[in-house]
Amino acid sequence: MMISVILISLVLFLLSAQFLNMQWKSCGFPPGPTPFPIIGSIWWINFRADHRSLKKLAKTYGNICTLWLGHRPMMVLYGFQAVKNGLTNNSEDVSGRLQTYIFNKLADGKGILVSNGLIWKQQRHFGFGTLRKLGMGNKGMERGIQTEARYLVEFFRDKEGEAVDPSFPIVHAVSNVICAVVFGHRFSLEDKTFHQLIEAFDYIVAFGNSRFYYMCEMFPWFAEHLPGPLQKARFSRDFVCSFVRQEIKSHREKGRIDEPEDFIDFYLKQLEKTKNVPNSTFDEDNMVQSVFDLFLGGSETTATTLRWALLYMLVYPDIQDKVQKELDAVLSPSHLICYEDRKKLPYTNAVVHEILRFSSIVLITIPREAVKDTTVLGYHVPKGTLIMANVDSALFDPDYWETPHQFNPGHFLDKGGNFVTREAFLAFSAGHRACPGETMAKMELFIMFCSLLQKFKFTLPEGVKEINTDFVFGSTMKPHPYKLCAVLR
Template sequence: MISVALISLVLFLLGAQFFKLQWKSRGFPPGPTPFPIIGSMWWINFRADHGSLKKLAKKYGNICTLWLGHKPMVVLYGFQAVKDGLTTNSADVSGRLQTYVFNKMANGKGILVSNGLIWKHQRHFGIGALRKLGMRNKGMERGIQTEAGYLVEFFRDKAGRAVDPSFPIVHAISNVICAVVFGHRFSLKDETFRQLIEAYNCIVAFGNSYLYYISEVFPWVAEHLLGPAQKASSCCNFVRAFIRQEIKSHREKGKIDEPEDFIDFYLDQMEKAKGVPGSTFDEDNMVQSVFDLFLGGSETTATTLRWALLYMLAFPDVQEKVQKELDAVLSPSHLICYEDRKKLPYTYAVIHEIMRFSSIVLITIPREAVKDTTVLGYQIPKGTVIMANIDSTLFDPDYWETPHQFNPGHFLDKDGNFVAREAFLAFSAGHRVCLGEVLAKMELFIIFCSLLQTFKFTPPEGVKEVNTDFIFGSTMKPHPYKLCAVLR
């Protein structure tokens, strides 16, 4: 009797919640029917990948709604919807969803997942510091050229033998960020640096797993039962301890006349902000900002560079054309700089096509409406999650001639000059656009050109077909592969 009453009560409550959700969904963009607890994520099998989002847009349109339990998430699909949705009322949709994992990772500090004044202050300062570091005697460029040189030497030492390029690429890109934030690079043999890279890999791997979603929905499970969640948390702590040690070393060095890296600039800013009411410049925000710069600036660029070399194996005719242009324009002894891009339109177009075609970030980190606003004609209440499908802008058939082919011509006019394309939103748009865009383009250009000027990249002997499928995750990675770098 009691069990019947209990079941009846549960069914009644679920029914009430179901009707409440249907009432609540009125006025939002169309979407699959939401159910209590699971929302409407069932419709895409709890997996926001290429196929499921395309299917969603085909059925419900380029702006539609998915429900994360009882929380609405507006999904933007295709160039026009993503551009208008993120830029028309950009400030209104510039918030970050404060989730269990985000809070564990950043506690509302830094640049990547912070909100309000902290985000505005830290982002504005970060953009200014990176700009100054880039302008000062071409400091950033010099650091990239140094890493490009070490990467060339790595491949030269292999003497054409088959090698997996993943770790040396990650090491080179990570060292660029180290030079920017810490003022120095690390040796490939430095054990602490290896641990730092492994810690970041662990954090990214956790973000790529289903366990991440379980942790967000059931935090107590992550706290007590999920080993990978606890390991990712301890990796975050290791990275923060590493950064604090670097800050301590900078403090011990004492004040210098000219700041040489991001930490120098930040320590100087903390000194200036002493006693300023409401200042957000403190050590916790500095640690998290460095954490964010490292995470945002190493993983994505290293992954894109891995795709770049893989595509040179898959499209040898493109590799040959790049090398012909490099040979015609630059002398073999020329130290490649970012300014050279103006003389190398085809090569610069290839790099942009690599970024477009690899499309490594499927969706942006979700944004949140910070106040009631309008998105593409729909009234969106404060607290609504906005998810932009960046991948759909890079393959939108209305804006790309051959979206599903690797075609550098997408970025060239009829005279062979490089042209920017408005649908190229690889770095997102609006108030949360990637602040490391210029640095990433500099790294990709200088390192890619340095490698192709020196080597011809070929598949290992016996490899008949190059696998260009991706591994689904928070960034779309290529499957592990080997290549041979043959001196030209």
């Protein structure tokens, strides 16, 4: 009995000491919910970083506040000014990626997306330099997008106006753009392996901002031994990596490194070139993870945005009609849509940008980490502090958007009807970790969106009266499954 009392007293003493220590540590940080031992203050947002909980957090504690992920401080930025200045002032100082339990399980510090230091610098520089060689942002890439847009048009034409869920054909078209660049070939719509790849990525994305994700980060020893979402996410990741390794093996057998044709060829050539170079981070594990990251970044977000684009055309048929009238007035019916056309189509370009703003598919950035002691928005930030930016709050900031909660292409038009950029348009984030594929994503979205609206009028299936515009919560905010009819114009 005495031993039990002593143990309980000891535990209470340690918890009290930890609690007081956390209160002392939190004094230098922006205000926020009271942190507790072990769980920190993430409980305040119910283990879910969604737009409602973050808005409530900002309303209670201000646009710069602190959450504690266990014993680790995380500054949360809300609103355009806080997000922009927090990510761009001293940008290099906060360019790190947190190395968490889940990130280590899924990426092990490799590749581009969640790596740090020399690995990040070398893999990112090589990766995007190679993509530029392969045509990213120029006519070479544009031809690949136009090809996939044509296949997408053919898919809807073959349906002859019958109700269809557009999700998979859209994912297929967008993913094939990056597949052609990375793997050197595209997949057919019926390919079973491709279906499995998409399902694997879908699960990883859904897991990435779930309550279970946060629980795993806080109690890794608990998650390690339980069957469930984490194990399924690891299985999905292993499936993708296994596929990539098979592609690498196939490329090695073809022996094309002297005349590389795709990303894997270029990487194999780089492996040969740097095999005796000290401090080189080029190896097969980094190649696999880089391909994984490029595929994820080059397909998931753009495909999700295009799904929202068609949904909004159903919700706002008057806007669809105005886009089609502009397309008809400026371009001939046989014209092959190209990215330069956006300069002659200000209203359509404004609609595309409003789709990106209003869908706001990435609510928060992947947290960044201070790589050294620095200052963020007037606060001293010790090395290792996390910074989480609520991009969604910048895209809906009432101080910078006239009608933030309305779908309004006028946000991107001046009084003369000319297209204008907006400083609060941070759909692709900002600073050192901003999305490097912004031009490619805009090009894909514009060409595919215009190609579809040039050929079809999109309507609701017969008998459908209501449209669900709520999102499915995850790492990206997807629309609920829906069907539409593509009627040939």
